[in-house]
Amino acid sequence: xxxxxxxxxxxxxxxxxxxxxxxxxxxxxxxxxxxxxxxxxxxxxxxxxxxxxxxxxxxxxxxxxxxxxxxxxxxxxxxxxxxxxxxxxxxxxxxxxxxxxxxxxxxxxxxxxxxxxxxxxxxxxxxxxxxxxxxxxxxxxxxxxxxxxxxxxxxxxxxxxxxxxxxxxxxxxxxxxxxxxxxxxxxxxxxxxxxxxxxxxxxxxxxxxxxxxxxxxxxxxxxxxxxxxxxxxxxxxxxxxxxxxxxxxxxxxxxxxxxxxxxxxxxxxxxxxxxxxxxxxxxxxxxxxxxxxxxxxxxxxxxxxxxxxxxxxxxxxxxxxxxxxxxxxxxxxxxxxxxxxxxxxxxxxxxxxxxxxxxxxxxxxxxxxxxxxxxxxxxxxxxxxxxxxxxxxxxxxxxxxxxxxxxxxxxxxxxxxxxxxxxxxxxxxxxxxxxxxxxxxxxxxxxxxxxxxxxxxxxxxxxxxxxxxxxxxxxxxxxxxxxxxxxxxxxxxxxxxxxxxxxxxxxxxxxxxxxxxxxxxxxxxxxxxxxxxxxxxxxxxxxxxxxxxxxxxxxxxxxxxxxxxx
Amino acid sequence: xxxxxxxxxxxxxxxxxxxxxxxxxxxxxxxxxxxxxxxxxxxxxxxxxxxxxxxxxxxxxxxxxxxxxxxxxxxxxxxxxxxxxxxxxxxxxxxxxxxxxxxxxxxxxxxxxxxxxxxxxxxxxxxxxxxxxxxxxxxxxxxxxxxxxxxxxxxxxxxxxxxxxxxxxxxxxxxxxxxxxxxxxxxxxxxxxxxxxxxxxxxxxxxxxxxxxxxxxxxxxxxxxxxxxxxxxxxxxxxxxxxxxxxxxxxxxxxxxxxxxxxxxxxxxxxxxxxxxxxxxxxxxxxxxxxxxxxxxxxxxxxxxxxx
Numbered sequence: 031x032x033x034x035x036x037x038x039x040x041x042x043x044x045x046x047x048x049x050x051x052x053x054x055x056x057x058x059x060x061x062x063x064x065x066x067x068x069x070x071x072x073x074x075x076x077x078x079x080x081x082x083x084x085x086x087x088x089x090x091x092x093x094x095x096x097x098x099x100x101x102x103x104x105x106x107x108x109x110x111x112x113x114x115x116x117x118x119x120x121x122x123x124x125x126x127x128x129x130x131x132x133x134x135x136x137x138x139x140x141x142x143x144x145x146x147x148x149x150x151x152x153x154x155x156x157x158x159x160x161x162x163x164x165x166x167x168x169x170x171x172x173x174x175x176x177x178x179x180x181x182x183x184x185x186x187x188x189x190x191x192x193x194x195x196x197x198x199x200x201x202x203x204x205x206x207x208x209x210x211x212x213x214x215x216x217x218x219x220x221x222x223x224x225x226x227x228x229x230x231x232x233x234x235x236x237x238x239x240x241x242x243x244x245x246x247x248x249x250x251x252x253x254x255x256x257x258x259x260x261x262x263x264x265x266x267x268x269x270x271x272x273x274x275x276x277x278x279x280x281x282x283x284x285x286x287x288x289x290x291x292x293x294x295x296x297x298x299x300x301x302x303x304x305x306x307x308x309x310x311x312x313x314x315x316x317x318x319x320x321x322x323x324x325x326x327x328x329x330x331x332x333x334x335x336x337x338x339x340x341x342x343x344x345x346x347x348x349x350x351x352x353x354x355x356x357x358x359x360x361x362x363x364x365x366x367x368x369x370x371x372x373x374x375x376x377x378x379x380x381x382x383x384x385x386x387x388x389x390x391x392x393x394x395x396x397x398x399x400x401x402x403x404x405x406x407x408x409x410x411x412x413x414x415x416x417x418x419x420x421x422x423x424x425x426x427x428x429x430x431x432x433x434x435x436x437x438x439x440x441x442x443x444x445x446x447x448x449x450x451x452x453x454x455x456x457x458x459x460x461x462x463x464x465x466x467x468x469x470x471x472x473x474x475x476x477x478x479x480x481x482x483x484x485x486x487x488x489x490x491x492x493x494x495x496x497x498x499x500x501x502x503x504x505x506x507x508x509x510x511x512x513x514x515x516x517x518x519x520x521x522x523x524x525x526x527x528x529x530x531x532x533x534x535x536x537x538x539x540x541x542x543x544x545x546x547x548x549x550x551x552x553x554x555x556x557x558x559x560x561x562x563x564x565x566x567x568x569x570x571x572x573x574x575x576x577x578x579x580x581x582x583x584x585x586x587x588x589x590x591x592x593x594x595x596x
Numbered sequence: 597x598x599x600x601x602x603x604x605x606x607x608x609x610x611x612x613x614x615x616x617x618x619x620x621x622x623x624x625x626x627x628x629x630x631x632x633x634x635x636x637x638x639x640x641x642x643x644x645x646x647x648x649x650x651x652x653x654x655x656x657x658x659x660x661x662x663x664x665x666x667x668x669x670x671x672x673x674x675x676x677x678x679x680x681x682x683x684x685x686x687x688x689x690x691x692x693x694x695x696x697x698x699x700x701x702x703x704x705x706x707x708x709x710x711x712x713x714x715x716x717x718x719x720x721x722x723x724x725x726x727x728x729x730x731x732x733x734x735x736x737x738x739x740x741x742x743x744x745x746x747x748x749x750x751x752x753x754x755x756x757x758x759x760x761x762x763x764x765x766x767x768x769x770x771x772x773x774x775x776x777x778x779x780x781x782x783x784x785x786x787x788x789x790x791x792x793x794x795x796x797x798x799x800x801x802x803x804x805x806x807x808x809x810x811x812x813x814x815x816x817x818x819x820x821x822x823x824x825x826x827x828x829x830x831x832x833x834x835x836x837x838x839x840x841x842x843x844x845x846x847x848x849x850x851x852x853x854x855x856x857x858x859x860x861x862x863x864x865x866x867x868x869x870x871x872x873x874x875x876x877x878x879x880x881x882x883x884x885x886x887x888x889x890x891x892x893x894x895x896x897x898x899x900x901x902x903x904x
Contacts, residue, residue, distance in 0.1 A: 093859075101728065103727075157700070157701065157718075157721060158701050416725075417723075417725075418725035418727060419723065419724050419728045420722070421721070421722040422720065423719075423720050424717065424718055424719045426650075426717065426719060427648070427720055427859070430857060431857055431859060434855060434857035435856065437855045438851050438852045438855035438856040441854075442848040442851035442852065445847045445848075446844050446848060449843065449844060450844070453840065485857075485859060485860055486788060486791065486860065486863065489852055489856065489860055489863065489864065489867075492851065492852050492856075493795070493845070493848060493849065493852075495848050496845035496846075496848035497799070497841075497845060499840070499841065499844040499845075500802065500837075500841040500844070500845070503837050503840045503844075504837055507834075507836055507837040532809070533805070533806055533810075536754055536805050536809060537801070537802040537805045537806055538802070539750060540747050540797075540798050540805065541795070541798035541799055541801070541802065542798070543743060543746050543747055543750060543798060544743050544747075544794045544795060544798030544799075545794075545795075547739050547742055547746070548739070548791055548794050550739070551735050551736065551739035551790075552787070552791060553787070555788070559791055559795075560791075563795070
């Protein structure tokens with residue numbers, strides 16, 4: 031046996047052995063049954079074994095395992111480059127903190143370019159909850175609600191400003207197509223709210239051209255009883271929310287004194303007849319205190335209202351001092367607790383609150399209370415973020431994809447192997463061996479390097495099975511040709527491999543170019559395809575050019591004149 | 597078993613016919629693209645949301661539409677997806693007062709509320725903002741162009757420029773036909789379809805290069821034969837391999853199409869078409885272009901010689 035052949039044979043055996051070893055945990059992990067998991071609850075040895083298998087098994091992508099993929103964009107508009115970089119770091123850190131507390135296993139949070147962050151949450155299903163958790167700025171503020179006199183004068187000023195613009199433009203300008211529900215609708219509705227007008231505000235005569243007279247306040251319901259319920263006398267029809275916000279950011283809204291600001295409630299309230307209203311607050315522009323001073327927060331049941339939850343919080347010393355001063359000076363007034371520019375609740379201050387411990391009330395479920403506490407603990411994001419891309423795969427679809435992908439791979443492999451065996455008979459066995467080895471090597475590389483297997487990735491593996499045949503076909507067709515030219519089996523094998531090598535490499539490089547570009551351009555699942563395709567190309571070249579050659583040379587070694595069945 | 601051992605099909609002479617076939621296929625595709633106002637782009641590129649829901653017991657597709665209409669949604673599409681109880685809901689614009697990316701939950705609620713008695717399961721949800729969509733569109737376009745350029749470069753380096761041009765003509769041919777077919781069948785181009793296109797570009801070249809490789813080899817061995825004859829001989833000599841490889845690749849792409857599930861159905865479909873068209877083009881497009889280009893340059897040289 032010549033030396034180089036021995037060396038190559040050893041290399042082949044080592045590669046196959048290493049691949050099988052690398053793939054072992056994956057095989058073991060896939061054989062773990064529910065029964066074994068039950069046993070593992072008490073049997074720590076088995077539990078650690080399972081854990082070790084799973085840690086070293088092939089990682090499944092979100093599309094196979096189920097989970098969320100979110101891309102966030104941070105608002106860098108008013109930031110310098112350095113500030114933007116800092117903001118990215120800070121946001122990433124806070125998000126990590128939030129997600130860790132949320133209890134997602136193996137979350138992945140990483141920056142993407144200069145203003146985006148990718149968040150991957152395997153296994154997570156509650157899309158809305160996760161979005162709130164990831165996308166909230168979580169800026170908590172305590173602001174005093176302005177007294178009714180201010181509300182009245184600001185509304186008058188706004189009406190006048192909008193009326194003037196409308197008169198100048200000759201129409202209602204700027205605010206077309208307002209859905210004016212009208213007060214009477216709500217009055218007629220079978221609802222418990224009694225609608226009284228604010229002092230000096232002719233409330234009940236809506237629908238008689240009041241929208242021209244009072245372009246702004248005609249959109250607003252004013253009722254003293256709202257104050258009891260919400261802590262503000264104002265509310266709007268929920269459907270008008272975006273109109274109101276639009277008007278409040280219009281140039282006319284500059285007549286609102288700088289020290290005051292309108293803010294909507296976070297939630298809608300039923301007002302009968304299927305309609306909902308949303309409270310509107312006039313608040314101090316300046317926050318009396320912000321969430322920066324928070325040291326802790328937790329959700330807990332509301333003792334006064336069974337079934338409802340609230341969030342307890344603690345402030346640091348400086349915060350506690352400020353809070354005690356703020357509450358002490360404003361006993362009897364309403365204090366709004368706002369989160370990201372929306373009012374969560376506006377309780378009445380019944381007395382000075384010393385010590386820095388207090389609660390945020392409002393209509394929380396247990397989950398909502400705990401999530402808000404979590405957000406507050408992790409801290410506010412330094413900038414606003416926006417979810418710009420989101421992809422979620424449910425666990426059932428993931429499982430289906432695994433089954434379907436596995437079946438497609440199995441059937442593909444079987445069909446190709448049968449075809450090759452029929453076509454090449456005995457030599458076909460060598461090809462079948464090469465294909466199997468190819469599959470094992472690709473999977474082992476995935477497992478060893480912690481690469482992620484996705485559904486397109488499985489497609490990539492299947493495609494490589496088909497394409498791996500190509501190299502073998504090129505070689506075998508070449509050998510056949512050489513045999514037809516009258517060469518002996520040994521010589522035909524030699525020149526067959528030599529001549530085919532160049533072609534095989536040339537032909538594979540172009541697919542490799544495509545795969546590399548895919549990797550560069552693709553995201554998540556597509557990258558998984560590029561990865562398996564690339565590994566598959568290399569491993570199919572190795573199995574075809576090195577592995578089968580060793581076998582063929584060994585087979586024809588002592589039979590220089592023998593016939594070769596191709 | 598011997599598959600097509602000694603063939604001597606006259607491929608180059610048949611190229612008139614193939615020219616007609618290819619032209620018709622491409623033309624029909626282009627007409628369809630024009631009629632449809634460009635390729636149908638998925639939400640990956642336009643921005644928007646898709647929801648894959650499973651509703652049990654399986655309702656009629658119109659019931660799903662009605663349920664969403666009742667929830668205040670209008671501009672959306674509902675289609676069957678894989679099995680009778682699964683549906684794909686696509687919408688691109690702002691819906692029911694909520695931005696696309698937040699509308700998924702509202703839609704889900706509308707379904708659950710208006711299809712009482714049914715179990716609505718969210719299987720998949722994808723939302724892409726318009727800005728990201730625009731960026732992905734550019735990235736996809738760039739990647740396809742980059743792949744084409746790099747491949748021409750590679751072939752030019754490994755062979756000669758003429759081969760590169762012939763290969764590119766074949767590639768553009770393949771992509772155009774697949775794109776046209778997607779348009780005719782009203783299938784959308786998504787990120788994964790672009791991935792399939794890139795794979796087709798890479799794969800289709802395998803065949804072309806194997807033929808080219810043989811042409812180069814035969815050019816050295818048979819200096820007295822005409823260029824067309826050498827090309828024809830090379831195609832015939834590699835025909836067996838071309839067919840076997842295409843068959844095995846078609847087999848796996850086919851199993852993927854049949855067994856791979858609805859999520860990668862279109863992707864597998866694109867691969868099947870690509871493998872088929874790619875094989876056809878390396879025989880009937882790339883090689884004739886090579887012969888034609890060669891003939892032109894030879895004529896040029898002759899004309900120059902006559903002029904002197």
